Amino acid sequence: MIGGKSVPRSYSICSSPTQGSFIEITPKRVESGYVSQFLNDGANVGLTVKARGPYGQFCFDESKHRRIVLIAGGSGITPMMAMLRYIDDLCIPVHSTLIYCARSEQDVFFKSEFVALQTRMPRFHYVPVLSQPGADWPGWKGRLRCEILELEIEKPLESTFFLCGPSAFMELGRALLKDMAVEPARILQESFGGAVAGGKHSTPSTGLLKAKFARSAVAYNISPDETLLESSERNGVLIPSGCRQGSCGTCATKLLSGNVQMEQTEALNDELRSQGYILPCVSRPLSDITLDA
Numbered sequence: 001m002i003g004g005k006s007v008p009r010s011y012s013i014c015s016s017p018t019q020g021s022f023i024e025i026t027p028k029r030v031e032s033g034y035v036s037q038f039l040n041d042g043a044n045v046g047l048t049v050k051a052r053g054p055y056g057q058f059c060f061d062e063s064k065h066r067r068i069v070l071i072a073g074g075s076g077i078t079p080m081m082a083m084l085r086y087i088d089d090l091c092i093p094v095h096s097t098l099i100y101c102a103r104s105e106q107d108v109f110f111k112s113e114f115v116a117l118q119t120r121m122p123r124f125h126y127v128p129v130l131s132q133p134g135a136d137w138p139g140w141k142g143r144l145r146c147e148i149l150e151l152e153i154e155k156p157l158e159s160t161f162f163l164c165g166p167s168a169f170m171e172l173g174r175a176l177l178k179d180m181a182v183e184p185a186r187i188l189q190e191s192f193g194g195a196v197a198g199g200k201h202s203t204p205s206t207g208l209l210k211a212k213f214a215r216s217a218v219a220y221n222i223s224p225d226e227t228l229l230e231s232s233e234r235n236g237v238l239i240p241s242g243c244r245q246g247s248c249g250t251c252a253t254k255l256l257s258g259n260v261q262m263e264q265t266e267a268l269n270d271e272l273r274s275q276g277y278i279l280p281c282v283s284r285p286l287s288d289i290t291l292d293a
Contacts, residue, residue, distance in 0.1 A: 002038050009035045010243040012164070012190065013054060014078040016085035023051070026109060028075040055242035055250040057267070058162065058190040060086065060094075065160045067095040069153055071144070071173050073165025074102060077109050079190055080164065088121055097125040097153055101144050101169070103132050127152045144169070146176055156180055163189040189266070190247060210288040213237045214256060228260070228280035228291065239280055239293050246282035253280055258289030 015024035027033075029040040060068060060083040070080040077100055087094055102108045114126050129140040129148060140148055153159065161182065163173045170189050177187055208221040211231060222231045229251055232239050242250035246264025255278045263282040265273070280291070 002035070007035055008244075010248070012079040012082070014081040014085075016082060016089050018086060018089040026075065026078045053242060056190065056248035058164070058188055058247075059083070060162075062092050062094065065094060067155060067159045068097070068162065069156070069159045070096065070098045070162045071164075072098070072100050073144075073169035074107070075109065076165030076169070076190075078164075080162065081110055081113075083162070084117060084124070088117060093123060095123045095154070096121070097127065099127045099129060099144070099148065099152060101129045101131070101165070104130055105134065105137070125152070144172060144176065146179060149176055149180060156182055159186065161187045163187065209285045211285065212288075212290040213293045214290055215293055222285055224285055226284065228283045228285065228289075232280065232293070237293060241281055244281045246279045249279070251279055251281050252277045254292040256290040256292050259286040260284060260289060261286055
């Protein structure tokens with residue numbers, strides 16, 4: 001609650017899952033960020049927040065992942081810290097490489113902790129890449145590129161890759177890994193910075209459509225420019241949600257009839273897709289629809 005108004009946001013947890021007494025997040029302050037400005041400038045000790053989760057499938061699994069490569073851009077480092085802290089806490093003998101891309105040394109989060117992790121984790125390899133470094137910077141400079149990946153990553157075809165950062169950064173990362181013949185199933189990613197409300201979309205303009213919610217016995221008219229999650233909340237149908245950008249899968253709901261356009265599908269596995277599930281947070285109607293909600 002900010003000023004008596006509920007303002008939901010999704011943040012990556014950067015503390016280790018072994019920490020049972022607290023949860024740590026690292027919200028970067030942005031000029032257009034209403035909540036990020038409040039958390040950085042106005043939040044005080046004793047503030048009470050309502051939280052739920054965690055959600056999503058972007059996580060390290062020591063039973064499956066023997067060799068991991070974390071590729072982070074900017075504040076996309078936060079979920080990577082949760083993984084590294086977990087590995088450190090439990091002394092898990094996994095080979096881990098972190099390639100962290102930032103603008104300058106001043107923009108690197110957790111700098112001193114990376115130094116400490118390198119002393120405690122013999123199988124941890126830290127690779128900072130700066131796009132605008134100082135004159136005396138000895139490391140990699142410029143954008144992420146194949147040269148860096150090929151020289152810094154051991155056995156890439158046996159590794160599981162975790163990507164997090166701005167959308168353009170992750171698109172670049174996936175393209176580079178594809179060029180290295182890394183299997184798509186070995187590339188996991190987490191997005192941040194949800195879609196801007198009221199932005200332009202390619203949904204055809206068909207006038208108002210009918211949305212029905214079978215379990216709630218609610219029906220209303222919906223514009224094809226509005227997501228199903230936005231419209232359902234406005235009309236009193238509460239569908240559980242998390243990231244609100246198609247990444248976590250929390251809002252997955254079965255489409256009983258009709259057609260929708262989904263902007264993201266990464267959070268739906270093949271089984272859910274075959275059963276007709278959609279992600280209301282990034283779905284807009286193409287026809288009259290009925291949801292199992």
